[in-house]
Amino acid sequence: MTAVSTPGPETYGPDRRALFESEATALYDEVLAAGGLPASDERIAEGGERHRPFALLAELGLLRRDDATDTWVAEDPSTIQSRVVSPLGQEGARLLDESSQWARAFAGLSTSWRRSPQSAGQGPFTYLHGEAIDPFLAGLVAEAEDELLTAQPQAGRDAPSLAIATERDTAMLERGTRLRTLYQHSARRSSITHQYVAAVTARGAEVRTLDEFFNRMIVVDRRVAVIPAADDLRTAIAVREPSVVAYLVDIFERTWERGRPFANRESSMMKDIAAEQRAMTIRMLIEGHSDPVSAKRLGVSPRTYAGYVADLKEEYDAETRFQLGYTMGTRGVSGNETPGVSGG
Structure with missing residues (x-):
């Protein structure tokens, strides 16, 4: 019988999942329907057309060799699933926590920079690119003392980014900072958005939705606004010019008045x-x-x-x-x- 070791989270990534979904599941169904797969089947031998999906199923323990009949037989996937899914979930939680720890570690440096003469010399607009955006936002939110205003169109808010936002924003709310967030109506159909809204509203945040399209925007203490510089969201602009920030806040307030409370399900x-x-x-x-x-x-x-x-x-x-x-x-x-x- 082939021994199957407990996999680590690095073992089963996107490539192996693609193989599992595209080929291995079909082979599993075939074995299940036939009642077994002869070990002598040339397709599963080294170099055979079904060897890769077969090897993955055997490694996972979804196929077990019956020595008495020299046949590979299917095993119940419910007994195997946790060996793959649980380590991945644990690693995901660890990475989210590590990401937050790094963001907090950089927040102090970001605060020092923004208060330094060098930062002031950059002028009222700062362009942020790619991976520099999230740490910059984390630092801004960590510094927020009065209020955070956010406009978040539904597109682009995936589960990992919302998980990070939930931890970041709940910590801010617990410090006493206010939060108001705008979504489009379509966000009401997103389960992960509902989880985020439940977490922040439980701590005093207000969330509304609107039918109109709007661009992403974050305003911290009405002194700094962050807006996208392009449609692909890979470049952002931090705006410190008071008149421009005031204009953006006015747009937010007018839009907010037309929004409908997220929690209202009447x-x-x-x-x-x-x-x-x-x-x-x-x-x-x-x-x-x-x-x-x-x-x-x-x-x-x-x-x-x-x-x-x-x-x-x-x-x-x-x-x-x-x-x-x-x-x-x-x-x-x-x-x-x-x-x-x-x-x-």
């Missing part, structure tokens, strides 16, 4: 949100934006946006987008109607 409000997203879809169609642009403006995937358009086609009994546009035009539908009111 059916009437959810209907209003659905109506706002429908209206924005209509405006995107009328204005002639491409699907990728429209999806980005709504903060959803192109597939979800296509679903919104399909719903409108069904609602207006249209087979093509041209027919949909014509029908909405003849009924006076513009996407600017009061929620709940459409052309008749």
Whole structure:
């Protein structure tokens, strides 16, 4: 019987998972359906076409050799899964903690730099590139004394970045600093965003959502704002010019007033949100934006946006987008109607 050692987190990375998903699972299903795989099968021999996925299954313990029949048989994956998943989860948690520790270690140096004459000599605008952005933000948030304002479009907030943001922002809130965050309505469908919102609102933060598209923005104590310098988010600008920061804060405040509380799940409000997203879809169609642009403006995937358009086609009994546009035009539908009111 082949011995299987307990894997470390470095053992099973993206490449081996790709092999597992693309080839090994199919071979496992084949073995399971056939009741076994002869050890003499040439496909699994060294150099054979199925050797790599077979070797991975054997290493994982998903295939066990039955010496009595000289056959490889399938094992219950539920007894194997924890040996792979648990170490990866533990390593992920360790890396997140280590990342936070490094951010705190750099925060003191960042504070010293920003208060030094050299920093002042850089002027009111500082360009940040790539990996320099997150440490800079961590240092700013660590220094926040009064209030943090953030505008976060749904796109781009993945699980690792939200996990780091949760630890960073809850620590800030526990120091007594206020936090207000804006998302697009589409963020309400994200489970990881719900987890983040639950963590920060439990400590006094306020979170709202809006149908409109907006760019990412962070403002610390109304003295420094960080905004993207390009669409790919790999370059950011730290703005210290008081008049520009005040202008950005004014935009945030006006947008905030139109937002809807994230925690409010009343059916009437959810209907209003659905109506706002429908209206924005209509405006995107009328204005002639491409699907990728429209999806980005709504903060959803192109597939979800296509679903919104399909719903409108069904609602207006249209087979093509041209027919949909014509029908909405003849009924006076513009996407600017009061929620709940459409052309008749």
